[in-house]
Amino acid sequence: IxxxxxxxxxxxxxxxxxxxxxxxxxxxxxxxxxxxxxxxxxxxxxxxxxxxxxxxxEFHLGSLVIFAAALVALWRFRVKVLLIIPIAGIFGLVLYSI
The missing domain is CATH 1.10.287 (Helix Hairpins)
Known part of the structure; x- marks a missing residue:
């Protein structure tokens, strides 16, 4: 700590x-x-x-999908970065914990 x-x-x-x-x-x-x-x-x-x-x-298709979704959310829908980061982290955690 x-x-x-x-x-x-x-x-x-x-x-x-x-x-x-x-x-x-x-x-x-x-x-x-x-x-x-x-x-x-x-x-x-x-x-x-x-x-x-x-x-x-390392290249993972899931990471590319998360990146693309985050990019679309950021540019197309103007979602705040502070919202995108934790959501992408949660998706990554769920995707790679399985």
Missing amino acids: VATVGIFLPPGLLMVTCSHLLKHIKESTVIQAALKGIRPAVIGMIITAAIVVAGSA
Whole structure:
């Protein structure tokens, strides 16, 4: 439990602090320009991480179905990510526990 808290507490506090600060300065044109410039780099890092993880992961048809359903729910029906993640986790748990 202590290790889990030690791993998740610092980034969690950092995210809360940054979101609080960003809320106060998000209207600044300088901040908007910086975020617009950072966005492509962040997208590139996410895509690179996805490629690395996908390259080392085992392929399962069930995982592909869960991914496709989550993608459709996110893009087509605008379901919130915070709802998709636990639902996909539950489907994965049920699918791979059997």
